[in-house]
Amino acid sequence: MSTLSVFHESSPELPHKVLTHAEDISSTLAEVGVRFERWQASAPIKPGASSEEVISAYQSQIDQLMSERGYVTVDVVSLSEDHPQKAELRAKFLDEHRHAEDEVRFFVAGRGLFTLHIDDHVYAVLCEKNDLISVPAGTRHWFDMGERPHFVAIRLFNNPEGWVAEFTGEDIASRFPRIDD
Ligand SMILES: CSCCC(=O)/C(O)=C/O
Ligand SMILES: [Fe+2]
Numbered sequence: 001m002s003t004l005s006v007f008h009e010s011s012p013e014l015p016h017k018v019l020t021h022a023e024d025i026s027s028t029l030a031e032v033g034v035r036f037e038r039w040q041a042s043a044p045i046k047p048g049a050s051s052e053e054v055i056s057a058y059q060s061q062i063d064q065l066m067s068e069r070g071y072v073t074v075d076v077v078s079l080s081e082d083h084p085q086k087a088e089l090r091a092k093f094l095d096e097h098r099h100a101e102d103e104v105r106f107f108v109a110g111r112g113l114f115t116l117h118i119d120d121h122v123y124a125v126l127c128e129k130n131d132l133i134s135v136p137a138g139t140r141h142w143f144d145m146g147e148r149p150h151f152v153a154i155r156l157f158n159n160p161e162g163w164v165a166e167f168t169g170e171d172i173a174s175r176f177p178r179i180d181d
């Protein structure tokens with residue numbers, strides 16, 4: 001179940017709001033400029049599927065997003081728990097960072113935990129299959145796929161180079177809950 005937990009940045013042990021209805025998650029995140037929508041990920045894709053397979057199965061949704069917002073690059077992160085580099089891949093996203101462009105992710109299988117640091121609040125968004133999230137450029141955030149990753153996310157970029165991150169050097173991510181696996 002997709003879940004949003006909202007914390008004060010100084011209270012990682014206790015969220016002051018926990019939401020599980022998609023409409024509530026969307027409206028709460030919209031207040032801070034984050035887009036969260038339920039789309040239909042109806043093609044049967046399994047974590048570990050190739051990028052080509054995923055892109056071809058979801059070409060119409062990708063085209064829609066690209067034409068709507070002018071994204072120029074698409075790629076796929078598709079990981080299952082038997083991936084030999086799962087620990088390194090998990091570590092890559094675990095520290096607080098930001099991007100110079102929106103972070104647009106469409107989950108077509110499995111789940112992952114995005115945590116957003118906006119002003120003095122922290123928004124932990126457990127994204128699942130069917131969820132589309134777009135985090136505005138410049139937002140501090142991190143992502144946890146867990147010790148046993150199991151997800152497929154389509155990523156869209158304005159930047160022809162694809163994924164580029166600037167790490168903040170802060171250790172806030174280590175104080176907040178990771179994905180429960
Ligand atoms: C869910 S896709 C992999 C994570 C990612 O691209 C990112 O930027 C996390 O912050
Ligand atoms: Fe990111």
Ligand code: NI
Pocket residue numbers: 007008016121
């Ligand atoms: Ni608050």
